[in-house]
Amino acid sequence: MIAFIIRRLLQSIIVMIAVAAVSFALFCFVGDPISSMVGQEASIADRQALRDSLGLNDPIPVQFGRFIGNALQGEFGISYRLQMPVTELILQRLPATLELALVSGTLAFISGLGLGVYTALRRRGVLSNIIMTGSLIGVSLPTFLIGVLLIWVFAVELRWLPSNGRGQVVALGNWWTTGFLTPSGRLALILPAITLGLYQMTLIMRLVRAELLEVLRSDYIKFARARGLPARAVNFGHALKNTLVPVITITGLQLGSIIAFAIITETVFNWPGVGALFISSVRFVDVPVMSAYLMMIALIFVVINLIVDLLYYAVDPRLRIDRAAQSH
Amino acid sequence: MTPDSQPPAAKAPGRLYRAWDSDLAYKFRTSPVAIVATIVVLVVVVCAVFAPLIAPMNPYNPAALNLMNGFTPPMEPNAFTGEVFLLGTDGQGRDMLSTIMYGTRTSLFVGAMAVLFAMVLGISIGLFAGWQGGWVDSALMRVADVQLAFPAILIALLVFGIARGFLPDNLRDQLAIWVLIVAIGLSDWVQFARVVRGASMVEKNKEYVQAARVIGAHPLKIMFRHILPNVMGPVLVIATISLALAIIAEATLSFLGVGVPPTQPSLGTLIRVGQGFLISGEWWILLFPAVTLLALALSVNLLGDWLRDALNPRLR
Amino acid sequence: MTDAVTEPLLSVRDLVVEFPTRRGVLRALDRVSFDIMPGEVLGMVGESGAGKSITGASIIGLIEPPGRIAGGEIRLKGERIDNLRPEAMRRVRGRRIGMVFQDPLTSLNPLYTVAQQLIETIRTHMDVSEAEARKRAVALLDRVGIPAAARRIDDYPHHFSGGMRQRVVIALALCAEPELVIADEPTTALDVSVQAQIIEVLKDICAERGAAVMLITHDMGVIAETADRVAVLYAGRMAETGPVREVITEALHPYTAGLMGSIPTLTQETDRLVQIPGSMPRLDAIPPGCAFNPRCEHAFAPCREIRPDLMPQGGGREVACWLYDPAKAGELRDA
Numbered sequence: 021m022i023a024f025i026i027r028r029l030l031q032s033i034i035v036m037i038a039v040a041a042v043s044f045a046l047f048c049f050v051g052d053p054i055s056s057m058v059g060q061e062a063s064i065a066d067r068q069a070l071r072d073s074l075g076l077n078d079p080i081p082v083q084f085g086r087f088i089g090n091a092l093q094g095e096f097g098i099s100y101r102l103q104m105p106v107t108e109l110i111l112q113r114l115p116a117t118l119e120l121a122l123v124s125g126t127l128a129f130i131s132g133l134g135l136g137v138y139t140a141l142r143r144r145g146v147l148s149n150i151i152m153t154g155s156l157i158g159v160s161l162p163t164f165l166i167g168v169l170l171i172w173v174f175a176v177e178l179r180w181l182p183s184n185g186r187g188q189v190v191a192l193g194n195w196w197t198t199g200f201l202t203p204s205g206r207l208a209l210i211l212p213a214i215t216l217g218l219y220q221m222t223l224i225m226r227l228v229r230a231e232l233l234e235v236l237r238s239d240y241i242k243f244a245r246a247r248g249l250p251a252r253a254v255n256f257g258h259a260l261k262n263t264l265v266p267v268i269t270i271t272g273l274q275l276g277s278i279i280a281f282a283i284i285t286e287t288v289f290n291w292p293g294v295g296a297l298f299i300s301s302v303r304f305v306d307v308p309v310m311s312a313y314l315m316m317i318a319l320i321f322v323v324i325n326l327i328v329d330l331l332y333y334a335v336d337p338r339l340r341i342d343r344a345a346q347s348h
Numbered sequence: 349m350t351p352d353s354q355p356p357a358a359k360a361p362g363r364l365y366r367a368w369d370s371d372l373a374y375k376f377r378t379s380p381v382a383i384v385a386t387i388v389v390l391v392v393v394v395c396a397v398f399a400p401l402i403a404p405m406n407p408y409n410p411a412a413l414n415l416m417n418g419f420t421p422p423m424e425p426n427a428f429t430g431e432v433f434l435l436g437t438d439g440q441g442r443d444m445l446s447t448i449m450y451g452t453r454t455s456l457f458v459g460a461m462a463v464l465f466a467m468v469l470g471i472s473i474g475l476f477a478g479w480q481g482g483w484v485d486s487a488l489m490r491v492a493d494v495q496l497a498f499p500a501i502l503i504a505l506l507v508f509g510i511a512r513g514f515l516p517d518n519l520r521d522q523l524a525i526w527v528l529i530v531a532i533g534l535s536d537w538v539q540f541a542r543v544v545r546g547a548s549m550v551e552k553n554k555e556y557v558q559a560a561r562v563i564g565a566h567p568l569k570i571m572f573r574h575i576l577p578n579v580m581g582p583v584l585v586i587a588t589i590s591l592a593l594a595i596i597a598e599a600t601l602s603f604l605g606v607g608v609p610p611t612q613p614s615l616g617t618l619i620r621v622g623q624g625f626l627i628s629g630e631w632w633i634l635l636f637p638a639v640t641l642l643a644l645a646l647s648v649n650l651l652g653d654w655l656r657d658a659l660n661p662r663l664r
Numbered sequence: 665m666t667d668a669v670t671e672p673l674l675s676v677r678d679l680v681v682e683f684p685t686r687r688g689v690l691r692a693l694d695r696v697s698f699d700i701m702p703g704e705v706l707g708m709v710g711e712s713g714a715g716k717s718i719t720g721a722s723i724i725g726l727i728e729p730p731g732r733i734a735g736g737e738i739r740l741k742g743e744r745i746d747n748l749r750p751e752a753m754r755r756v757r758g759r760r761i762g763m764v765f766q767d768p769l770t771s772l773n774p775l776y777t778v779a780q781q782l783i784e785t786i787r788t789h790m791d792v793s794e795a796e797a798r799k800r801a802v803a804l805l806d807r808v809g810i811p812a813a814a815r816r817i818d819d820y821p822h823h824f825s826g827g828m829r830q831r832v833v834i835a836l837a838l839c840a841e842p843e844l845v846i847a848d849e850p851t852t853a854l855d856v857s858v859q860a861q862i863i864e865v866l867k868d869i870c871a872e873r874g875a876a877v878m879l880i881t882h883d884m885g886v887i888a889e890t891a892d893r894v895a896v897l898y899a900g901r902m903a904e905t906g907p908v909r910e911v912i913t914e915a916l917h918p919y920t921a922g923l924m925g926s927i928p929t930l931t932q933e934t935d936r937l938v939q940i941p942g943s944m945p946r947l948d949a950i951p952p953g954c955a956f957n958p959r960c961e962h963a964f965a966p967c968r969e970i971r972p973d974l975m976p977q978g979g980g981r982e983v984a985c986w987l988y989d990p991a992k993a994g995e996l997r998d999a
Contacts, residue, residue, distance in 0.1 A: 035494060038494075156653065159649060165619065283501070284604065
């Protein structure tokens with residue numbers, strides 16, 4: 021068990037270093053920080069002086085080391101576009117994205133699980149077919165289109181929900197801001213959460229259904245039926261439990277991608293999160309922001325992957341190799 | 349004691365008949381979903397490919413534009429010129445039907461090329477990794493696994509951003525389409541590589557491959573003649589679904605403003621423009637491109653899904 | 665010794681099982697009939713695809729759709745069970761009819777301990793407390809030969825070897841005390857050295873509880889050692905039934921004779937093993953008349969036109985072959 025954790029940790033660190041290398045490469049080769057910092061009129065000598073003072077003429081490995089050192093302290097430089105420290109920018113906007121991701125993720129998982137189980141158990145029913153057709157549409161609808169259409173129906177035509185922004189937010193502690201505590205905040209969460217969650221929900225639903233159907237075909241389910249176990253025990257006690265193991269793994273991994281998909285939703289709804297920040301940084305080639313966002317996303321992914329692996333280990337007894345040594 | 353009758357004598361069927369009667373063709377013929385989806389895709393593809401020939405007008409020829417035609421609702425005569433447009437016009441008097449046709453053209457082009465790129469890249473890497481085995485294979489598959497953990501859109505955005513940063517300003521717009529194709533393709537090669545690699549490893553150990561190697565046949569020839577045909581089924585399914593994903597990816601990137609240049613709008617660009625006009629009530633500028641995109645992506649997805657079920661021997 | 669005529673425990677009459685396919689309806693079983701007496705071991709033999717497993721599945725009501733029972737009757741102690749409502753059939757499964765499957769490695773749910781699976785099954789069919797169920801489970805495991813049963817009962821399936829797992833499966837099949845146990849190729853997936861032990865366990869524990877066994881296998885050796893009576897299936901039809909000793913030493917149906925001759929033995933001197941030319945026909949290409957006629961060296965005219973039904977030959981033997989009633993065959997031909 022300990023060996024397993026250590027191995028995974030090492031792997032994670034390697035991935036992080038690889039991502040850091042890519043981020044650093046961005047800094048080195050894309051765009052020119054000096055031009056963004058001084059005007060057109062600065063002389064060549066001045067630019068050189070600036071380069072020296074910023075350490076940009078040092079050998080690459082030294083710069084990389086400095087980069088990593090800075091990153092570990094949360095220091096990512098200054099945004100070219102906004103002339104603000106990148107770390108501050110990101111932290112300011114992170115709560116908005118995290119709240120959105122959490123709400124839509126939970127929504128997606130619960131409804132996806134429920135619908136998936138239903139359509140697997142009632143394969144040939146009319147409602148199942150409707151749901152499955154709907155799911156295909158869900159997978160073919162790009163996220164941004166869902167957002168735009170929702171805005172049209174609920175914000176423009178019906179005027180029930182806002183199409184823009186987070187509503188009123190309340191500060192918690194000295195960093196977090198939440199929209200849960202105000203009515204306008206809660207209303208503003210609805211459309212973006214649905215937009216972000218719909219694709220995930222469809223994915224989860226189809227995954228659950230496919231896995232459940234596969235499990236229902238297995239020998240131990242046949243044997244369970246042959247023993248006369250009631251349908252509820254077979255479907256939920258045996259089949260569902262075996263389905264949940266891969267489903268939870270994949271859903272956990274999806275959490276990371278929700279945060280990335282937030283890029284689109286935030287753009288459609290003008291949601292002040294890190295995703296929207298990233299898009300504008302790509303548009304304007306604002307390298308410090310791009311590279312910091314990259315590192316942050318990589319970190320989130322790596323941590324989630326690690327947690328999911330540990331969870332898998334806890335749930336599936338086959339992975340606990342210690343006891344197997346005592347067999348027969 | 350039941351008397352049975354003689355079975356009729358069987359005749360040898362011709363090749364066309366066997367293709368028609370094959371499992372796959374039979375399933376296609378009897379699946380209304382597959383037929384409808386194929387028709388939709390064909391219609392859209394034909395309109396897109398032949399747009400310059402069959403569109404009512406060329407929406408990107410400034411000389412043909414009449415600003416007075418702007419904002420005409422669908423099927424209603426324009427207040428000033430009296431012209432009728434099937435799907436209405438946008439803010440600058442462009443016929444929506446034409447803009448959609450041209451837009452679909454761009455979307456399809458980018459999508460198809462991206463999938464082609466992903467396929468070539470993925471199959472090459474897969475064949476190579478499977479054939480070589482050992483640490484080459486491990487390394488390549490590690491990279492694939494890590495990439496698979498990240499959402500494709502992020503990777504496409506990253507590649508796009510980096511390429512953008514490298515290119516001097518004046519070339520950015522011109523090459524944007526190709527950068528986009530490479531970006532989307534790079535985000536999508538992994539599935540192809542995995543499937544082909546798996547097949548590679550299986551076939552590599554079979555006797556006929558070893559025999560061919562002993563004779564001195566070139567590895568590339570072995571790979572293409574023997575391994576590839578075995579794996580075409582799954583590759584086709586992945587390609588179809590990848591096409592839908594690529595179309596959606598391109599539309600998303602264009603919508604976000606980091607896709608096709610403004611001079612060559614795709615369906616994504618059109619939708620972003622349309623969103624701007626929602627509040628003022630010109631709903632048709634949004635609706636028709638949206639419906640087209642949805643119909644295209646949905647049909648391709650349906651085909652891919654159907655293909656997957658049809659080729660899966662265990663789902664009978 | 666009583667001479668009272670015993671009622672069969674299981675009685676199958678003219679069972680027809682069909683599979684609709686796009687090329688038409690396939691008959692996997694075409695009017696199959698046989699009986700199983702209480703406490704006896706009936707061996708069901710035949711090649712792959714002859715319909716043995718389908719027969720077992722039909723009896724316990726677990727045919728995979730779109731397959732379905734299209735005709736005939738299955739009676740357990742005189743009551744029909746082939747037309748029961750799903751809930752009623754569920755109560756029959758496990759409690760009155762148990763089933764053992766072929767592959768022990770996939771028959772057990774990997775996420776539950778053996779104890780959990782046994783206790784669940786026991787308490788589904790019997791109204792006992794958890795503690796009582798556990799006691800019975802441990803006793804049962806011990807009976808099937810799992811060493812240190814009280815400790816190992818809390819292990820997961822993957823902690824057991826193949827042979828051990830099959831013993832657990834047998835325990836599970838019998839824990840609700842059924843009257844009939846259907847064993848579908850119970851040893852095919854096991855090492856040869858373990859096969860004999862498992863059959864032994866199965867036979868003993870069933871004999872102890874007075875449960876009848878329907879042993880489905882293609883291995884004639886197992887049948888010879890274990891079964892009381894044997895039923896031979898060919899292309900979805902019953903070819904011959906009878907007491908094991910007699911069918912083996914003096915097979916009536918030409919197919920059975922071919923089967924017996926093809927088994928290598930240590931005692932008999934033979935130059936070559938008997939080989940039946942040709943192969944069993946596919947379900948969509950069964951010849952008219954007797955299904956075996958193209959391969960049969962004794963075939964004569966009626967064999968190619970009229971299908972023979974099972975005909976009693978005395979001493980509990982039946983055979984479906986015109987060789988044993990050529991007169992009747994002639995009559996039917998002229999009719």
